[in-house]
Amino acid sequence: MDCDLNLKATELRLGLPGTTDAISPPKNNKRSSPDSDSAPPPPKAQIVGWPPVRSYRKNNLAEAESGSFVKVSMDGAPYLRKIDLKVYNCYLELLEGLEKMFKLTIGEYSEREGYKGSEYAPAYEDKDGDLMLVGDVPWEMFKSSCKRLRIMKASDARGLGCAV
């Protein structure tokens, strides 16, 4: 019966999510009720108000860490746009999104030649304030270090390794 319902997958255990060893306490008298067997409380992420950190601090940390909305400027465009990086799962999706938003083609990335053959090259400003070509680093690393996107005219992007 257990196999059919795969109760193990939804079982509440004391282990942190993703771990397989279940640490059960030697005695568990917490909120013992006659019908259920002693179920440990859910992993920390699901308990209201735990860890006990002020909401102000929680919100600020979350913003500081995720801050996923970034400005996107395009050379020659009158105003900027904003996109949420969290929404994309890989560079391909991001570039497609940008192409749709600005009605242009960016083309394919190659490590040696950058964005060859396209009118535009996507660049971004990282945490240190440097202007970098999109696509060099792993996606997750890019997401956390990208502060701002800039779609440059390929002619200006020669220094970034784009063959034009």
Next chain:
Amino acid sequence: MCLFQSVMNYLPKEVLEHVFDFLTSHHDRNAVSLVCESWYGVERFSREKVFIGNCYAVNPERLIDRFPRLRSLTLKGKPHFADFNLVPDGWGGHVYPWIEAMAKSGINLEELRLKRMVVSDESLELLAKSFPNFKSLVLVSCEGFTTDGLAAIASNCRLLRELDLQENEVDDRKGQWLSCFPESCTSLVSLNFACLKGEVNVAALERLVARCPNLRSLRLNHTVPVEVLQKILVRAPQLSDLGTGTFTHDPDSETYVKLKNAMKNCRSIRSLSGFLDVNGRCLPAIYPICTSLTSLNLSYAPGIFSNELIKLICHCKKIERLWILDTIGDKGLGVVANTCKELQELRVFPSDLYGVGNTAVTEEGLVAISAGCPKLNSILYFCQQMTNAALITVAKNCPNFIRFRLCTLNPIVPDAATNQPLDEGFGAIVQSCKRLTRLSVSGLLTDQLFLYIGMYAEQLEMLSIAFAGDSDKGMLYVLNGCKKLKKLEIRDSPFGNMALLSDMGKYETMRSLWMSSCEVTLGACKTLAEKMPRLNVEIINENEAGEDKASCDDRHRVEKMYLYRTLAGPRTDAPDFVWTL
């Protein structure tokens, strides 16, 4: 009656008043006022500073009646667990009635300090317009106001010295509140707007700083860029407390060089905070001031890697107060232990609140600190794991703890080495630290720990319990043993009616008791409320607001109960979901 006593009785009031002037702590003044009627009378007319730990314990009218010369008021509103979202919005804690009453009675208010209260723009406007000598506003963890309210304060308080906003939720109306300080305002000593989300007029800020020669404390928000910080530091090298805004800049740029030089010139800075959004490579700019720092708060800077933190800490030999994130790691704490011999207060906050990170600290870091920092007396430590052995060692190394708060990220994690409850470890802490006044415990804990607390924690005033204990006995040990207990807050623990009702008089000696997700029933709360008319027993019932209260079964467990002693009777501003029994 001895000669001394008869002499004291015939001292003229002016002499008594003069003597009382030397008493600044409200504990001392309260004690003095209980000696006899004559002293009560003299004391009440001379008291200028009043501290009210629970705004619902007393009416504004009563306050004004007793202390007509009131100049400085400190008020606290919501219960502490409100910080962790356990108290629904709209519970209460409004400051308006207090300001209104004081304004009507012509109180010469100069200072107002509020914590966990609801502050509306109307109250700030009324405050700004009613008290011509108003000098100091300190708001901690408050909410309900916008930058419009701040504009009212800036515009109207001619003699303003201090505007200190700490961790408040403020609605930013994109106004120009900072520009509202008139050109004639030159009296600012302290300005802290770090918690504001919106941009401020930086030109106005620079001019304000330039015309306030007594400015000692300035904490900027994250919208103030490094260029502006640098200019401000040039104008105000006398600052002793600085909170930076963002701290990201290209370390090779001219601005950065200017910043470094400006920093070098600020020889008075003893306290540093901010670094909201920081680039680790910019940190060397602050090395010159690190050597004289006594207070450092990097707890809002998740972007600093452990090795950068360590390099920074190595310069901070005089640090007494350090607030950091657990990204520092056990190794980093080892460096703190070797470097910061003057350390008194340490707070290590969790950086990874939603995931399963590996950046947390463990018992190793805590032990290292306890061994290396002999002056340590206050700690808040969020950690991945703990052991009894470590706590016992810490207790031996640091018998001087006044505040000890330990929070394991998993609330019922047992001893990491032995899998046993952490009773013995915390027990060692309370036994060794005879001056302990505040304690928060976590991890797997049984009634045994509470036996220890009741036996040894003689000075304990505040105790926080979560997911701990086995039975009513646990809570009873604490209530019977801790004679100085003022605030007890308990969540998710199996304490019930027997413990709640065993010594009802005890609650009149305490400020408040919070119990949520425990085993207390409605019937027991009703009994308590009936027997103790000078307590407000509040039930917070979010799910059943408006439900017919008469039909509620007395046998139902109460989800959230908050009780407190009061002279004001049941409060008149309670929302629907709060039921005062």
